[in-house]
Amino acid sequence: MRIYILALNEVFDTGLSTVLDTFSIANDLAKSAGTPSVHFEVTVVGVRRRVHTSQGLSVPVVSAAQLARPDIVLIPALGAKMPETLQVALERRDVADAGELVRQWADGGTLVSAACTGTFVLANTSLLDGQNATTSWWLAPLFRERYPRVILKESRMVVDSSSFITAGAALAHIDLALWLVRRSSPALAAMTARYLVIDPRPSQAIFMIPDHLIHTDPLVERFEQWARHRLTEGFSLNAAASATGTSERTLARRLKTVLGKTPLSYFQDLRVERAVHLLQTSSDSVDLIAAQVGYANGATLRTLLRRRIGRSASELRAGV
Numbered sequence: 001m002r003i004y005i006l007a008l009n010e011v012f013d014t015g016l017s018t019v020l021d022t023f024s025i026a027n028d029l030a031k032s033a034g035t036p037s038v039h040f041e042v043t044v045v046g047v048r049r050r051v052h053t054s055q056g057l058s059v060p061v062v063s064a065a066q067l068a069r070p071d072i073v074l075i076p077a078l079g080a081k082m083p084e085t086l087q088v089a090l091e092r093r094d095v096a097d098a099g100e101l102v103r104q105w106a107d108g109g110t111l112v113s114a115a116c117t118g119t120f121v122l123a124n125t126s127l128l129d130g131q132n133a134t135t136s137w138w139l140a141p142l143f144r145e146r147y148p149r150v151i152l153k154e155s156r157m158v159v160d161s162s163s164f165i166t167a168g169a170a171l172a173h174i175d176l177a178l179w180l181v182r183r184s185s186p187a188l189a190a191m192t193a194r195y196l197v198i199d200p201r202p203s204q205a206i207f208m209i210p211d212h213l214i215h216t217d218p219l220v221e222r223f224e225q226w227a228r229h230r231l232t233e234g235f236s237l238n239a240a241a242s243a244t245g246t247s248e249r250t251l252a253r254r255l256k257t258v259l260g261k262t263p264l265s266y267f268q269d270l271r272v273e274r275a276v277h278l279l280q281t282s283s284d285s286v287d288l289i290a291a292q293v294g295y296a297n298g299a300t301l302r303t304l305l306r307r308r309i310g311r312s313a314s315e316l317r318a319g320v
Helices: 011-033 083-089 094-105 118-123 138-146 174-186 187-195 218-228 237-244 248-259 263-281 287-290 298-309 313-316
Strands: 002-006 043-044 072-075 113-116 158-161 164-167
Touching: 002 011, 011 043, 011 174, 011 187, 072 094, 072 118, 072 174, 083 094, 083 138, 094 113, 094 118, 113 118, 113 174, 118 158, 138 237, 138 248, 158 174, 164 174, 174 187, 218 237, 218 248, 237 248, 237 263, 237 313, 248 263, 263 287, 263 298, 263 313, 287 298, 298 313
Parallel strands: 002 043, 002 072, 072 113, 113 164
Antiparallel strands: 158 164
């Protein structure tokens, strides 16, 4: 299996290293298990002769011009983590050149994958238009703004969509690499995950912090402020629209455009966020915490926690 890691300048150090380490461990385990037919031939490829990580370390790369088409290309994250710096980075010439290279490989049948802010590099090519994808959870509003034709599923850790695989934030690079290993051998992927001491993580939801979703929409901000002061009350779209100075239809449309959620869904996210905080920082019973976030009983809260973030109240309280 020929895999190219497409490293752009100021590549995210952790993303690059964890991807390389995951494939290296998988190769070692495959060899020791007597299954040498499963092997990942990994090459770090650059569109420039000199590449440095975001921390200034030099990355030895092979010129893409010297290589045949890969089976898989993986785009690690850029070191830019916030909207302002990321948007500047996406305008760089090496990013445009990388996008053109990815288009050529994709046209030839290469499986294209990306993690964290690397998903923006992939989306810049328009190859993800009409496809499902995920990205860094806190950058979801920016992703929707830039790439409205992509169907964003930011709560997912890894999204498989036709010939494109995307993964979420930061250490989701490991989840992406394991997903690619699993394509060749589920048993090898499971063993590699054990060596890395990492559990399967289907969702980013447990890590999301609603008020860290980076956007600049004043209407959404007004709605969030209104909602946070009314978590113990029943939700009313009419009351929310009136308090934020707009119509129900406009409020719903703006929340959908910016956050990909209905007002009620985002209101429930804020309740979940508060409930998780209380579970992890207080000794209050689940029933009492449920009352503090507007639910009639603990059973309703337990169901919502399991559905939204895939964890039980006891797991959250234990820090699992």
